[in-house]
Amino acid sequence: MRETRPNQLAWHETLEIHELVAFQSVNLMRFKHAAPEVKDRMLQALYFQTIKDLEQNIVDLLQYYPKAQEAGERGDSYRELDEGYYAGSLLGFAKSSVKNYAAAITETATPQLKNLLANHLTKAIQCHTKIFNYMYERGMYPAYNLDRLLKHDREMAERALRFRN
Numbered sequence: 001m002r003e004t005r006p007n008q009l010a011w012h013e014t015l016e017i018h019e020l021v022a023f024q025s026v027n028l029m030r031f032k033h034a035a036p037e038v039k040d041r042m043l044q045a046l047y048f049q050t051i052k053d054l055e056q057n058i059v060d061l062l063q064y065y066p067k068a069q070e071a072g073e074r075g076d077s078y079r080e081l082d083e084g085y086y087a088g089s090l091l092g093f094a095k096s097s098v099k100n101y102a103a104a105i106t107e108t109a110t111p112q113l114k115n116l117l118a119n120h121l122t123k124a125i126q127c128h129t130k131i132f133n134y135m136y137e138r139g140m141y142p143a144y145n146l147d148r149l150l151k152h153d154r155e156m157a158e159r160a161l162r163f164r165n
Contacts, residue, residue: 014068021061021153025160026089028054032163058157084140094128
């Protein structure tokens, strides 16, 4: 007998969408801020196309939030988004650094370079941990409260969509 799919997202789907919305919202604001400063018309056109695509991506993904499973207690504490934006941007960078170094190590045959990259990976992991702890301790990253995490995503995404420079 086949299992019927519930009318909600699986946990892992919810968390993947959270990662995508958070990452794209932070970068959408960054790109909107940077685009007017770009002087080369072709490059600026690429920025504007990327902005348009990210806006649509976020709108598309947010449609799935009502299907996210509810978990944990609901929290109403509000955090200033600017502080969260900067911390989230730093966290996203650290996370990408960990992934990039891990991938680079698998492509490296030279022992000295592999050791150097492994040392850099360790520093990137430590950096990520410090930034995560900073955010978690200040309520900016409610990692263990899915409802608050998704609420924060929505706030950040809506702010990114409204942002005009």
